[in-house]
Amino acid sequence: DAKTTQPPSMDCAEGRAANLPCNHSTISGNEYVYWYRQIHSQGPQYIIHGLKNNETNEMASLIITEDRKSSTLILPHATLRDTAVYYCIVGKWGAQKLVFGQGTRLTINP
Amino acid sequence: DAGVIQSPRHEVTEMGQEVTLRCKPISGHDYLFWYRQTMMRGLELLIYFNNNVPIDDSGMPEDRFSAKMPNASFSTLKIQPSEPRDSAVYFCASSVRGRGAEIEAFFGQGTRLTVV
Numbered sequence: 001d002a003k004t005t006q007p008p009s010m011d012c013a014e015g016r017a018a019n020l021p022c023n024h025s026t027i028s029g030n031e032y033v034y035w036y037r038q039i040h041s042q043g044p045q046y047i048i049h050g051l052k053n054n055e056t057n058e059m060a061s062l063i064i065t066e067d068r069k070s071s072t073l074i075l076p077h078a079t080l081r082d083t084a085v086y087y088c089i090v091g092k093w094g095a096q097k098l099v100f101g102q103g104t105r106l107t108i109n110p
Numbered sequence: 111d112a113g114v115i116q117s118p119r120h121e122v123t124e125m126g127q128e129v130t131l132r133c134k135p136i137s138g139h140d141y142l143f144w145y146r147q148t149m150m151r152g153l154e155l156l157i158y159f160n161n162n163v164p165i166d167d168s169g170m171p172e173d174r175f176s177a178k179m180p181n182a183s184f185s186t187l188k189i190q191p192s193e194p195r196d197s198a199v200y201f202c203a204s205s206v207r208g209r210g211a212e213i214e215a216f217f218g219q220g221t222r223l224t225v226v
Contacts, residue, residue: 100155
């Protein structure tokens, strides 16, 4: 599975958009990009995934570059409850294995 | 559905004792995962099952660790004998393959294990 690189930490003001980058330059054609987050002392929570098109759901938007070597998770109006560690994961189509890296610790400030 | 249920939530045991962690996946899910989380190593995948069959156990650290899934609604992770370095939060997760083979895994609340 392709490796991902994320900044270890980020800060964002409450109410602003939080943009979390992820680099996955070795991604292959059959690998999806997944985002999960882990709020303190809870289990990880699925946010969104994508293959090559941009995706949006009720939680977030996922922007994947045309060459698929990087992506950005966007939380459009961050709240204090969005403070968490955000994991960007690359996983093969048809395979159910999720390998977590160190993630980005996002802190939303009032 | 109540989600993935793990028990116990907290476990404190003495070194050398056997520890059994339990997991009930979401009904209808055909994949089950066991993860371990520590500050030093982050979230590590230990083993996962598909339709009750172990598919990949390459993350199981030692022979002291074993996992079973006797039926679709129950799995155990056993450590025998336990050691202080096994202290961690152990998460169970389950998923079902989506239309596009996406992986939306649902995690339990975890079991915090402390071996003294």
